[in-house]
Amino acid sequence: MNRLVTPLLCGALFGAGLVISGMADPSIVLGFLTLAPGWNPALALVMGGALVITVPGFFWLRRRARPFVAEQFVMPPTRPVDHVLILGAALFGLGWGLAGFCPGPAIVSLGLGQGAALLFVPAFLIGGKIADFVEPLLRHRSA
Amino acid sequence: MNLILALLGGMLIGASALLLYAVEGKIAGISGIVFSATGVERVWKLVFLASLMAGGWLAIGVGASTPHAPVPATPGGITLLLLAGLSVGVGTRLSKGCTSGHGVCGLARLSPRSLAAVMTFMGIGMMTATALRYAH
Numbered sequence: 685m686n687r688l689v690t691p692l693l694c695g696a697l698f699g700a701g702l703v704i705s706g707m708a709d710p711s712i713v714l715g716f717l718t719l720a721p722g723w724n725p726a727l728a729l730v731m732g733g734a735l736v737i738t739v740p741g742f743f744w745l746r747r748r749a750r751p752f753v754a755e756q757f758v759m760p761p762t763r764p765v766d767h768v769l770i771l772g773a774a775l776f777g778l779g780w781g782l783a784g785f786c787p788g789p790a791i792v793s794l795g796l797g798q799g800a801a802l803l804f805v806p807a808f809l810i811g812g813k814i815a816d817f818v819e820p821l822l823r824h825r826s827a
Numbered sequence: 828m829n830l831i832l833a834l835l836g837g838m839l840i841g842a843s844a845l846l847l848y849a850v851e852g853k854i855a856g857i858s859g860i861v862f863s864a865t866g867v868e869r870v871w872k873l874v875f876l877a878s879l880m881a882g883g884w885l886a887i888g889v890g891a892s893t894p895h896a897p898v899p900a901t902p903g904g905i906t907l908l909l910l911a912g913l914s915v916g917v918g919t920r921l922s923k924g925c926t927s928g929h930g931v932c933g934l935a936r937l938s939p940r941s942l943a944a945v946m947t948f949m950g951i952g953m954m955t956a957t958a959l960r961y962a963h
Binding site: 690692741743768772788812 | 829833835838839840842843844845846847848851852853854862870871872874875878879882884885886887891893895896898907910912915916917918919920921923924925926927928929930932933934936937938939940941943944947949951955956957959960961
């Protein structure tokens with residue numbers, strides 16, 4: 685039970701950050717992604733503000749053999765930069781630029797009962813299932 | 828749009844990601860948490876996601892402005908939104924991360940995969956949104 689305190693706290697901090705920053709509002713996000721007169725660069729500060737915390741923080745954690753409570757750090761692979769990664773990131777960028785939703789803000793908007801998220805999130809979940817089917821085919825082709 | 832609020836909100840997101848990694852050793856990547864909320868990992872991931880939604884409510888409760896994302900008014904708009912959701916789902920699953928997993932955590936882990944992913948989705952995102960504006 686105690687092990688759920690950190691996820692509980694972190695989820696709330698994250699969700700509050702998304703709303704406070706403006707990231708949860710697709711019109712603000714599209715205002716940042718659209719390079720046209722009236723471009724609003726403010727959202728660059730959201731990732732900037734997050735990195736100001738995580739870059740030194742994660743660097744400091746590298747000296748530790750294990751996290752404060754869990755047995756080990758999860759270490760997703762940092763290489764290779766392959767065609768599946770780039771294709772996936774490109775498709776993500778395409779959808780993000782069309783709707784102004786990335787996954788976190790879409791989940792927060794769903795919680796707020798925003799209509800667009802009620803359509804976007806189910807489509808996002810189906811997309812994940814499609815990827816599970818497609819990924820082996822993409823890897824097979826290149827093998 | 829308030830620059831201070833963007834920075835403050837970003838710092839809260841960063842604090843969340845750092846705390847989760849420092850204490851539990853887990854990556855605060857939203858797409859990854861959603862797609863892998865199964866097995867023994869299921870409980871903490873569902874707690875995190877429920878709390879993510881609650882955090883949005885809390886922020887509005889203390890005075891943040893409510894994000895506005897209504898259902899699009901036209902069938903074309905609805906189709907576009909569904910295609911966008913599909914594309915983000917396929918894309919983040921294939922590239923194993925989104926704005927948070929690759930952007931906030933991956934860049935801080937100095938991951939070449941994350942740097943490549945961030946440059947790609949930022950570039951394509953900007954090209955798409957800009958093209959859509961000029962197509963109208």
